[in-house]
Amino acid sequence: KAGVTQTPRYLIKTRGQQVTLSCSPISGHRSVSWYQQTPGQGLQFLFEYFSETQRNKGNFPGRFSGRQFSNSRSEMNVSTLELGDSALYLCASSLDGYNEKLFFGSGTQLSVL
């Protein structure tokens, strides 16, 4: 069974641009969560999608948004990039998101110049 796939692996953008990251969960998993990891703040929860609906949201500004498609694949979008958005963005999937382990992808390393 294929694991969680995140694309692209690396991204370099400049301030003010927008970016879209993609996550393909493990087959059969319907819950997809996104996390931001930085050296200073550690791992922070962005949001969770289940069956195409945002079920949970962290404390990030509206520039961070996401969506989930009918095949459970998810995208995360960041508009008007800031230097502080440079981070490793990790996606995790699980069957239904409750009482179970999350399987993570290798992440997308975003650098904002």
Added chain:
Amino acid sequence: AQKITQTQPGMFVQEKEAVTLDCTYDTSDQSYGLFWYKQPSSGEMIFLIYQGSYDEQNATEGRYSLNFQKARKSANLVISASQLGDSAMYFCAMREYYGNNRLAFGKGNQVVVIP
């Protein structure tokens, strides 16, 4: 609000030795789950072990065991017989099932296994 504390500095461990990584947590929920993940330099978070708040037995998964002390709100990870491939960051995480149900992570512990 959830809070996970991992305060140990980076650790050097001799190969084949056991290592214990400390984790304390704070929650007012009665139903929650505790997780440990490993993150090697490649970046991927790898699930190691899970303990539910109502589980009476300490969880074990191969060389990993979780020393769960509910009254102390402690969930320490024990890695037995360390291997060179165990060198990584280790994160403790908690999920409150009747709270916000999001996985909250500690800051992590760096472990380097030396031959």
